[in-house]
Amino acid sequence: xxxxxxxxxxxxxxxxxxxxxxxxxxxxxxxxxxxxxxxxxxxxxxxxxxxxxxxxxxxxxxxxxxxxxxxxxxxxxxxxxxxxxxxxxxxxxxxxxxxxxxxxxxxxxxxxxxxxxxxxxxxxxxxxxxxxxxxxxxxxxxxxxxxxxxxxxxxxxxxxxxxxxxxxxxxxxxxxxxxxxxxxxxxxxxxxxxxxxxxxxxxxxxxxxxxxxxxxxxxxxxxxxxxxxxxxxxxxxxxxxxxxxxxxxx
Amino acid sequence: xxxxxxxxxxxxxxxxxxxxxxxxxxxxxxxxxxxxxxxxxxxxxxxxxxxxxxxxxxxxxxxxxxxxxxxxxxxxxxxxxxxxxxxxxxxxxxxxxxxxxxxxxxxxxxxxxxxxxxxxxxxxxxxxxxxxxxxxxxxxxxxxxxxxxxxxxxxxxxxxxxxxxxxxxxxxxxxxxxxxxxxxxxxxxxxxxxxxxxxxxxxxxxxxxxxxxxxxxxxxxxxxxxxxxxxxxxxxxxxxxxxxxxxxxxxxxxxxxxxxxxxxxxxxxxxxxxxxxxxxxxxxxxxxxxxxxxxxxxxxxxxxxxxxxxxxxxxx
Numbered sequence: 001x002x003x004x005x006x007x008x009x010x011x012x013x014x015x016x017x018x019x020x021x022x023x024x025x026x027x028x029x030x031x032x033x034x035x036x037x038x039x040x041x042x043x044x045x046x047x048x049x050x051x052x053x054x055x056x057x058x059x060x061x062x063x064x065x066x067x068x069x070x071x072x073x074x075x076x077x078x079x080x081x082x083x084x085x086x087x088x089x090x091x092x093x094x095x096x097x098x099x100x101x102x103x104x105x106x107x108x109x110x111x112x113x114x115x116x117x118x119x120x121x122x123x124x125x126x127x128x129x130x131x132x133x134x135x136x137x138x139x140x141x142x143x144x145x146x147x148x149x150x151x152x153x154x155x156x157x158x159x160x161x162x163x164x165x166x167x168x169x170x171x172x173x174x175x176x177x178x179x180x181x182x183x184x185x186x187x188x189x190x191x192x193x194x195x196x197x198x199x200x201x202x203x204x205x206x207x208x209x210x211x212x213x214x215x216x217x218x219x220x221x222x223x224x225x226x227x228x229x230x231x232x233x234x235x236x237x238x239x240x241x242x243x244x245x246x247x248x249x250x
Numbered sequence: 251x252x253x254x255x256x257x258x259x260x261x262x263x264x265x266x267x268x269x270x271x272x273x274x275x276x277x278x279x280x281x282x283x284x285x286x287x288x289x290x291x292x293x294x295x296x297x298x299x300x301x302x303x304x305x306x307x308x309x310x311x312x313x314x315x316x317x318x319x320x321x322x323x324x325x326x327x328x329x330x331x332x333x334x335x336x337x338x339x340x341x342x343x344x345x346x347x348x349x350x351x352x353x354x355x356x357x358x359x360x361x362x363x364x365x366x367x368x369x370x371x372x373x374x375x376x377x378x379x380x381x382x383x384x385x386x387x388x389x390x391x392x393x394x395x396x397x398x399x400x401x402x403x404x405x406x407x408x409x410x411x412x413x414x415x416x417x418x419x420x421x422x423x424x425x426x427x428x429x430x431x432x433x434x435x436x437x438x439x440x441x442x443x444x445x446x447x448x449x450x451x452x453x454x455x456x457x458x459x460x461x462x463x464x465x466x467x468x469x470x471x472x473x474x475x476x477x478x479x480x481x482x483x484x485x486x487x488x489x490x491x492x493x494x495x496x497x498x499x500x501x502x503x504x505x506x507x508x509x510x511x512x513x514x515x516x517x518x519x520x521x522x523x524x525x526x527x528x529x530x531x532x533x534x535x536x537x538x539x540x541x542x543x544x545x546x547x548x549x550x551x552x553x554x555x556x557x558x559x560x561x562x563x564x565x566x
Contacts, residue, residue, distance in 0.1 A: 053544050075547035084548050091541040094505075095563030104559065105549030153549060 002029040004157055004188045005050070005083075010061035012042075012049055012211070019045050020211040023061065027157075032179060032189040034202035035213075036222055038230050042211040043192045044088060047161045050190075051085040052078050065157070079105075082156030088165055090146040093133040098145055101133045105153035117148040120181060122174045139166040147178060158182055159190045164198045176201050196223035258334060259285065259292045265361035266330045269391030269422060275328040283328040286311050288340055297323060300354070310341035310371075319349035319379070326385075327354060331370075332361035336397070339369040350379035350409075358388045365426070366397040376406030376414065376434070383413040389420075396424035396452060403431045408440035410466065417445040421565050425454035425483070432459070438466030438495075446475040447565040448485070450512070456485035464491065464498035464527065471500040478561045479512035486515040493520075493527035502531035507538055507564065 003026045010023035019042045027033045037043050048056040050063060052075045063071045070078055084105065093101060102117055103109045115125040121144035131137065133145060143166050150158050163175055179201055182189050191202060199205055205222035207215040207230070215225055262285055263273045275281045276293060282300050285293040289311055291304045299321030303314040317323060333340050348354060362368050378384050392398045400420075408414045418430060425448060436442045442462050450456050456479075462471035473489045491500035506514035518531035538560055546556035 051544075051548055054540060074553075075544050076550065076552050079548050079550040087541075087545065091539060091545045093542060093560065093563055095566040096559070100563075104546060104551065149549070 003027065004029040004066060005190070006064040007050070008062045008064070010046075010049065010063070011059045012045060012056065013059045014045070018211060020049065020058075023212060025206060025213055027188060027190055028204070029188050030183060030186060031203040032183055032191055032201060034191045034193065034199040034205040034219055034222070035208050036193060036196065036199045036205055036226050037208035038233065039194055041194075041208045043194070043208055044161050045211075046208070047085055047159045047190075047192055050159060051075060051083070083159070084150050084153055084155045084157075085159045086146050086150045086161060086163060088161040089139075090142050092135055092137075092142070096133050097129065098131050098133055099129045101145065102149050102152045105149055107154070113152055117152040118145075120151055120174075120178050121145070121148045122171060123148065140168060140171065143167060144171070147175065151178065151182065154185060155187055157188045157190065159192065161192045162194070163191070164193060164195055172198075196226050199223050199226070255290075255292065258287050258290070261334055262287050262292065262330055262332055262361065265332060265334075265363040265391060266359050268363065269359045269361055269389055271328065271330065271357070271359045271389075275325075276330075278325070281325045281328055282323060283330075284313065285330045286313075286332075286340075286342065288333055288335075288338060297325075299323065299352075300327070307341065307343075309339045310343070312343040313345070315344065315346045317346075317348045317352040317354045317382075317384075319352055321349075321352045323354040327356040329356060329358035330361065331358065331372075332363075333368050333370065334364060336364050336366040337368065339371075341371045341373075343373045345375040346377070346384065348376075348378045348382045348384045348412075351381050352379065353383040355385040356387070358386070359391065360388060360400070361391045362398050363391065363393050365393045366395050368397060369399045370401070372400075372402040374402070374404040374406070376404060378406065378408050378412045378414055378440075380409045381411040382409065385413075385415045387417045387419070390418075390422070392420070392423035392426060394423055396426045396454060398424070398426035399429075400426065401429045405433045406435070408434060408436045408442050408469075410438045410440060412437075413441045413443075415443040415445075417447070419447045419565070421447065421449045421562075424452060425450045425456060427455045429457045430459065431461075433461045433463075435463045435465050436469040436471060436498075439468045440466060441469070442471040444471075444473045446477070446487075448477045449561065449565055450477065450479045450481075450483035450485055452481040452483060454479075454481075454483040456483070456487075458485070458487045459490075460488070461490040462492070462500060464493040464495055464500055467495045467497055469493075469495055469498045472503070473501070474503045475505070476564050477506045477514065478509075478565060479506065479514055480509040481512060482510070483512045484514070485512075486517070488517040488519065489531070489533075490519040491521070491529045491531075492523070493529050494523045496524050496526035498524070498527045500529035502529070502533070504531075504533040505564070506535045507561070508535060509537060
């Protein structure tokens with residue numbers, strides 16, 4: 001299967017400490033790949049490095065997207081090449097309507113596509129299309145609009161940073177369905193989460209700890225491992241111990 | 251002579267259109283309107299219940315507008331003020347009387363497309379009677395040389411149960427030098443909303459002083475300013491709400507976005523002299539939020555395009 005994203009030997013230092021180190025991963029096209037990890041594992045930083053955000057230029061390593069070395073590419077060039085990111089805590093835009101916001105990323109602006117994207121995240125287009133993308137929206141509403149915006153883009157690769165955070169339990173099922181719809185529409189999904197129940201909708205899963213991938217497998221295998229080893233972890237920042245325990249138990 | 255007037259009118263209309271106005275409004279008999287170039291009244295249309303009395307002066311025109319009691323004007327009045335030559339002074343003294351149970355919306359476009367050294371002074375006196383409304387929007391279109399000095403000064407009274415909204419917008423072309431002042435009293439249950447939206451560039455200078463005086467019980471005021479600065483421009487925004495009546499409520503909201511070498515000051519002043527009144531304020535000066543810009547870049551916009559979208563939305 002084609003690898004849409006490949007990361008080799010990635011290192012990122014922040015405040016004098018490596019928060020991503022010796023990171024390697026290959027993401028297969030048109031699958032939902034999950035990166036599961038506890039808070040502070042470096043998952044969001046990884047998302048920012050892949051998207052090329054300011055302050056997240058890797059100290060070492062390479063990122064390849066569709067076979068191109070994009071390590072030094074701008075955010076815009078990466079987006080134009082077909083990738084995007086849905087932020088965990090999305091920005092607000094005073095004066096910009098939901099419809100305008102969604103249309104920004106669309107290759108061909110269409111009212112139908114705006115309505116469809118809002119319906120996908122269980123927001124009534126009539127009520128939301130002309131709302132302003134600012135603090136008048138609740139955190140959950142803003143989050144759903146962010147997901148609708150990336151859905152409307154039809155990206156080749158979408159990085160979803162904790163799409164379930166701030167979403168109520170009832171809406172969680174909508175979000176899971178949306179993630180599956182991304183795949184159905186031909187997008188590759190890189191799903192970043194700290195909730196094992198969300199990870200289970202993936203095709204493949206990776207466990208991230210202290211800036212490294214320490215395990216990979218099926219979502220159920222990784223979720224099981226996460227529940228057993230990570231939720232009660234008493235040696236955060238020392239992934240080697242987790243690996244040693246795992247190897248010992250096998 | 252007649253040809254000259256027709257040419258001048260055509261040029262004013264062209265600038266009016268460039269500033270976002272619809273020229274068809276001036277030929278619609280249902281739309282009240284007035285066109286003033288320098289100190290010449292080039293056109294005027296009154297509708298039932300509305301009186302427009304212009305009097306040319308040496309450097310401009312004095313205009314008296316009366317909306318008769320009980321009249322609600324259906325279409326917004328279209329006003330076009332401007333100076334076409336590169337140099338000149340225009341002084342407009344406008345007095346608007348919105349009588350009791352009356353109301354009108356008005357959109358004014360002030361156009362100075364060739365300005366190299368233009369002084370434009372607007373003195374407004376607004377008297378709004380009881381249970382009436384007046385919504386006034388002023389949109390400026392200046393040329394690219396920054397040779398305009400604009401001094402709009404509004405004072406007035408919002409009567410019992412009435413509403414006054416005034417929006418000043420200057421986004422196109424250079425600002426030059428802008429000195430806005432508002433001083434408005436609000437009577438019992440009256441409501442005042444003042445909005446200023448300015449995009450300053452190069453060496454532009456912006457000075458905004460907005461003052462709302464809540465004098466009647468239950469009076470309300472919202473003063474909101476958005477100034478985006480780039481180059482070596484400078485702005486100072488002083489927003490004042492004084493609440494002296496019980497249950498009066500006011501809020502001041504000022505945001506100045508600074509880029510390049512621009513500088514900005516924000517001075518919110520809130521005064522309360524009645525224990526049952528309440529006034530709040532928020533003021534922010536800073537650069538554009540990099541998260542907003544990068545979010546739009548992650549949707550495929552260039553950095554320049556993203557800045558344009560963020561600033562355009564902020565000043566919308």
